[in-house]
Amino acid sequence: MHSAHVNKTPLNHHRRDGLQEGEPIMNRENRRALRELAYYSTVGLQVAFSIFIGVFIGIFLDRRFDTSPILMFVFLLLGTLAGFRNIGLAIRKTRDADRKGWFK
Numbered sequence: 001m002h003s004a005h006v007n008k009t010p011l012n013h014h015r016r017d018g019l020q021e022g023e024p025i026m027n028r029e030n031r032r033a034l035r036e037l038a039y040y041s042t043v044g045l046q047v048a049f050s051i052f053i054g055v056f057i058g059i060f061l062d063r064r065f066d067t068s069p070i071l072m073f074v075f076l077l078l079g080t081l082a083g084f085r086n087i088g089l090a091i092r093k094t095r096d097a098d099r100k101g102w103f104k
Contacts, residue, residue, distance in 0.1 A: 047083035054079020
């Protein structure tokens, strides 16, 4: 007869990775933190894309109307403002979610 391996560590014993025995690795807190990290990394990409899109539109219009570099700077400013607006919206979304208890 084959004997089964029995884990003799107590249930409240803490492991090195900070989890307790039997606790799933992707618990609610870890999933929440991962979701927030993904959200804020996309905010950074949105800021960068806003600026690049503004610059490219400005360069295109400068070449079309022979106004170099005036429209590039105008659309660079507009792209930067759009990027900061995205940051502001992200902050507002986080505050609203925190007030409603979604991140707790």
